Every structure is written in structure tokens, then in C-alpha cells.
Amino acid sequence: MSSAVASLLGGVLMGVAAACLLLLNGRVAGISGIVAGLLKPSRGESLWRALFAAGLVAGGVIASRIHPSGFGPSVQHSSIALAAAGVLVGFGTRLGNGCTSGHGVCGVARLSRRSIAATATFIAAGVITVLVTRALGGAA
Numbered sequence: 001m002s003s004a005v006a007s008l009l010g011g012v013l014m015g016v017a018a019a020c021l022l023l024l025n026g027r028v029a030g031i032s033g034i035v036a037g038l039l040k041p042s043r044g045e046s047l048w049r050a051l052f053a054a055g056l057v058a059g060g061v062i063a064s065r066i067h068p069s070g071f072g073p074s075v076q077h078s079s080i081a082l083a084a085a086g087v088l089v090g091f092g093t094r095l096g097n098g099c100t101s102g103h104g105v106c107g108v109a110r111l112s113r114r115s116i117a118a119t120a121t122f123i124a125a126g127v128i129t130v131l132v133t134r135a136l137g138g139a140a
Contacts, residue, residue: 006070018105021052030102031056032093096121 018029025048027034037049064071075082093099096118098107104122107115 003070006067014101014105015109018101018109022106028102028106030098030106032090032099033102092122092125 021027021029027048029052034049034052037045038053041049077085096103098115098118100119100122103112103115103118108119
């Protein structure tokens, strides 16, 4: 399967999953919000959130077993750099009141101006980060 077809299928699956969660459960498929809800559980909210998160992990494990080359090369950075990156991403999702799945997949599809602005900001920050990292001699 070509990478273009795999990407298209992945996008379709994400869109269908997000639409189903919204239509059937009335919830937006924002991963940071779903995980945050697990950390501060509300009555009746934990099970579906845990199942959703488990499905993401299980889906990744299954996909890595079926098509390991689809995950690209391994990351060549220190554990400290990866931890710092994770903290910065977490801080950014809290600051932006959501993540790329909530804003980019669900919010943009609903034509939310706030989500469109947030997604444009995420993309711009990513471009700037890559340019700065490469200029400083980081990974290509």
C-alpha cells in the first residue's frame, strides 16, 4: 500500500471515529481533553475515556505489528529532550485549550473560528520549531 493511500485511509478513519464520537456520545474527539478527563474523573465519564485511550494505544500497537515501516525512523534524541518536548506539548495544549485532534480534526470541520486560529497557530509553531532546530544543527 502506498503512503498516500495509507495516509488517506488513516484520515478517513480519524474522521469517521471523530464523527461517531460526536454523533453517538455528544463529545469532541480531542485527545488532550479526553486524557485530562481521566486524570480528573467525573461520574460516568471514566469508562468511555479509558476505552478511547486504550483504543488509541491498541491501534498503534496493532498498526506497528502489521506495518512497522509506516512508523518511520526511530527518534535520535536524548530522553531529557523528549521529556522536555512532551512537557512543552502538554503546556501548549492547555494554553491552546485543546490539541490538534480537537481543534484540527473536529473544530475545523465544524468551522469554529477559534479552532481554525488554534490550528493555524499549531502549524506555524511547528514550522518555526523545525526551522530553528535545523538552523541550530538539529535533526534534518
